[in-house]
Amino acid sequence: MVSKKKYGLETSAIRDGSVRSHFNEHSEALYLTSSFVFNNAREAALRFSGDEAGMVYSRYTNPNLSMFEERLASLEGGEVCVSTASGMSAILGVAMSLLEPGDEIVASKNLFGATKQLFSGLLTKFGIKTTYINASDLNDWEEGITRRTKMFFLETPSNPLTEVADIAEISKLAKSHNVLLVVDNCFCTPALQKPILLGADIVIHSATKYLDGQGRVMGGAIVGRREVIEKPLVSFLRSAGATLSPFNAWVLFKGLETLKVRMDAHSESALKIAQWLMQHQKVKAVYYPWLDNHPQNKLAKAQQSAGGGIVSFEVKGGKEDAWKVIDNLQIVSITANLGDTRTTITHPGTTTHGRLSEEDRLESGITDGLIRLAVGLETVEDLQDDLDFALTR
Ligand SMILES: Cc1ncc(COP(=O)(O)O)c(C=O)c1O
Numbered sequence: 001m002v003s004k005k006k007y008g009l010e011t012s013a014i015r016d017g018s019v020r021s022h023f024n025e026h027s028e029a030l031y032l033t034s035s036f037v038f039n040n041a042r043e044a045a046l047r048f049s050g051d052e053a054g055m056v057y058s059r060y061t062n063p064n065l066s067m068f069e070e071r072l073a074s075l076e077g078g079e080v081c082v083s084t085a086s087g088m089s090a091i092l093g094v095a096m097s098l099l100e101p102g103d104e105i106v107a108s109k110n111l112f113g114a115t116k117q118l119f120s121g122l123l124t125k126f127g128i129k130t131t132y133i134n135a136s137d138l139n140d141w142e143e144g145i146t147r148r149t150k151m152f153f154l155e156t157p158s159n160p161l162t163e164v165a166d167i168a169e170i171s172k173l174a175k176s177h178n179v180l181l182v183v184d185n186c187f188c189t190p191a192l193q194k195p196i197l198l199g200a201d202i203v204i205h206s207a208t209k210y211l212d213g214q215g216r217v218m219g220g221a222i223v224g225r226r227e228v229i230e231k232p233l234v235s236f237l238r239s240a241g242a243t244l245s246p247f248n249a250w251v252l253f254k255g256l257e258t259l260k261v262r263m264d265a266h267s268e269s270a271l272k273i274a275q276w277l278m279q280h281q282k283v284k285a286v287y288y289p290w291l292d293n294h295p296q297n298k299l300a301k302a303q304q305s306a307g308g309g310i311v312s313f314e315v316k317g318g319k320e321d322a323w324k325v326i327d328n329l330q331i332v333s334i335t336a337n338l339g340d341t342r343t344t345i346t347h348p349g350t351t352t353h354g355r356l357s358e359e360d361r362l363e364s365g366i367t368d369g370l371i372r373l374a375v376g377l378e379t380v381e382d383l384q385d386d387l388d389f390a391l392t393r
Helices: 009-015 041-049 063-076 087-098 113-125 138-144 167-176 226-240 246-256 259-278 297-303 319-328 358-363 380-392
Strands: 080-084 104-108 129-133 149-155 180-184 202-206 220-224 283-287 310-315 344-346 370-374
Touching: 009 063, 009 259, 063 080, 063 220, 063 246, 080 087, 080 226, 087 113, 087 149, 087 180, 087 202, 087 220, 087 226, 104 113, 113 129, 113 149, 129 138, 138 167, 149 167, 167 180, 220 226, 259 283, 259 310, 259 380, 310 319, 319 370, 319 380
Parallel strands: 104 129, 104 149, 149 180, 180 202
Antiparallel strands: 080 220, 202 220, 283 310, 310 370, 344 370
């Protein structure tokens, strides 16, 4: 599971982690089995105790999971990867296995709604407090630190407003206070940004999004240094059972093979659409890191190789106006997922961030007129026509 780092990203995404059975299949086999057979009771005992390497039970280990984990670790430049049933279980696993009651998290206030719910709701029940700050302001991170702070957590670009945070600078601050820096790399993926190479300790993924890339399966992953994540997370998953299914791991493993071409194509189309939306008379504001007027445009261009597929924009008016635009679309799908070949659209204020209080929502910039577009791989002109029809009708 150690990253080899000897190939280019595209080669690693296609070749790393592959294991062939004795049939010598070219496309990897699917190991749909709940458990593995031992030759004798002694072998079973040794495998259970971990004194002998090998498969035991698919809640602990499975060849499809190992293949996906090795490939993703290699792409992110991390030593090991632990896969999980979803992005949320990856975040829960990191918190539950690396934090203790009384510990504190300093987190970006611009986080995915469910992550904020998890931090402000469930984790507080276990005595873990979160302080929210402006991720793009280094002073805010410093001011958020107390002697109990154990973890920094951020998304860059953030969901849905694409706020970009300086991973290298935040990581220096984290290291100087002995704090772990966790980065949710869902929007960029390692095809566009490698937080570990910029100093992050742990990378989180909702593999459900771009790693799959076609909206088929749920999955999550945690990548980092072996000594930091492997034992605590494997032990958490073994007890808590939030394990990735072998079938989903197989789909994700194959999804990684086209990650780079997909991310580049998503980014190219998203930039065209963001620039086009900027000129549209019905649009009040556009949020996309590659636009010159994005507040962290320079940083984004230094830290990422392209802007990614997410464009958020605010229509003139309020919720009813935003909903009308969404309802008038013919091609774009109204759905909560993102990172699909199909362009998807959501009204964050009443869906992904709908469980937050109005105060929290507005503090994060989630206004009633805000719409999140996850630009897919359809013909750009068709998407523009669809959006134009919806906006002007
Ligand atoms: C940035 C980000 N992180 C985490 C998650 C959670 O992932 P999952 O839905 O796979 O649990 C999402 C889901 O939309 C997300 O957008």
